[in-house]
Amino acid sequence: MATQLIKGNSAVVIGALYAGCDCYFGYPITPASEILHEASQTFPKLGRKFVQAESEEAAINMVYGAASAGHRVLTASSGPGMSLKQEGVSYLAGAELPCVIVDIMRAGPGLGNIGPEQGDYTQVVKGGGHGNYRNIVIAPNSVQEMCDLTMKAFELSTKYRNPVVVLADGVLGQMIEPLKFPETAEELAIDKSWAVCGTKETRENLVTSIFLDFDQLEDFNYKLQEKYETVKENEVDYEEYMMEDASIVLVSYGISSRICRSAVEAARKDGIKVGLFRPITLFPFPENELKALADSGDKTFVSVEMSNGQLIDDVRLATGCTKPVELVNRMGGNLITMDQVMDKIKEIAAREE
């Protein structure tokens, strides 16, 4: 297949088109706007639907509408826009509707700025809106994965009838790398067993999240939790790099994992046994795998993140606080530097000696 130099945000649209996504609803926000621009050009050209909404709330609820009709739907935003969408996301999860939401994270809180950050981790990974629901969350770390994992996101959202968030950041959205186009394109298939299509056979289908009876709502909540357990059993994805003999384990996702990879290579040259554990799915989080690592010997874990210690909480939970877990982070739109990671690696290595 063709390989092309492409921007991360454009790669999302390519992934969506190959995944059979036929509806895009969005609202502009930096640094995610190129997804909207690209969709406004490509979707109509291919006979698919593009609508620019008047607000983020309108966009996510157009997603709710089109998803109710059984279509494959995409929207994208960034920090403040994600916050505005949360009511809709909770309703999508409550009505068990499939959709893909791309969050190109920027620095916050409040207006913050348009630099890259990973400060939406807790909001997106733990739910974000009200109620007992989870998003499935996937974190790409390259332009190639912006495309491939968007395709994967559609597969998972259809399979589990659940919102899937592709959690990326301003650097991944804006940077240009070679993209190998997908081999095959998916066709849209509408599942008429639940979708509302305006046809006789779908007339009795119901898209709702209202359960006035407390016990019925509790039963439904338990059903949702069972679904999340199934997701946890089947869909965990992660990548290990030079982990075989590592006594220092960097845990990092997204763009910061790229910096960690370079740090691992540099530290290995100095003879330090360090490896990288990169969660690709953030929900389900690879907790069993991290627990197994923690149980396998003396190790120090380092959460490397562009947020205020949000990922580190999940690393601590997964490892049961049995091993030291340290933090290397930046915020405010700043990238983590190699020096920062190397200093921490050397500090831990010196302590171990």
Next chain:
Amino acid sequence: MKSLLAPGHRGCAGCCDAMAAKFTLMAAGEDCIVVSPTGCLEVMTTPYPESSWGVPFIHSLFENNAAVASGIEAALKSKGEMGNTKIIAMGGDGATLDIGMRSVSGAFERGHDFTFVCIDNEAYMNTGVQRSAATPFAASTTTSPSGKVSFGNIRPKKNMPAIIAAHGSPYVATTSIGYPKDMIRKVKTAVDVEGPTYVHAHSPCTTGWGFDTSKTVEVAKMAVETCLWPLYEMEDGEITKVKKIKNPKPVEDYLKMQRRFKHLFTKEGGDEFIKQIQALADENIVKFGLQ
């Protein structure tokens, strides 16, 4: 007159927002509180720790600009501290016509004593020139691009002044940054009238519309002289004053100044669109009695 918006901000040369803000402050004077959402105006005038504002400035977001203004007014009134302080919410076309519409409507319906100034540059400029409900018919933007099959934005502008007037606002006016005296007079009237008042300022954007930075005022004036942007005032829902245009210029004179309409002159079939735009101007002449 001393400018309450200090120079040295980060606006583009020929920036319409800077002019609109300056004129608004000239009209309102020192005793005012400005609320303004994220957008070019806020980004260029208040990146922490800098500020160009010589008056209190509160940052909001697009969708809640008028709600924040409502809160300030309610708080000042509750303690009897309102005095002569003017509360001014300034928002772009997105923060007024699109995502901000709900809170604007709420504030006008509740009747808060404040003035809303819409700086209408007809697209979302700060995020990269995406269309808004104020983007004119046939303008090319990044989300309504002209191309092989498209002549740009397919919808006419939303008539926001009429919507505000329908809320029962005592004073609604349209103005243009090409006519500073007109704008200053109208903002002054708006802040002096009790209740929720509205000034809609047509504001050509050099970057988003594609014209030389020295031409902002010329483009603004041409919109008025071609009758595409009529200047009028409404009191209690009735049009009471209109700026007459004796010899309207053809809309081509306005369109050809701007890159966003370039396709109308280079693409086959563009003539038809220019005719439709001329028809919009002709309608304005009749509707507002411009001659």
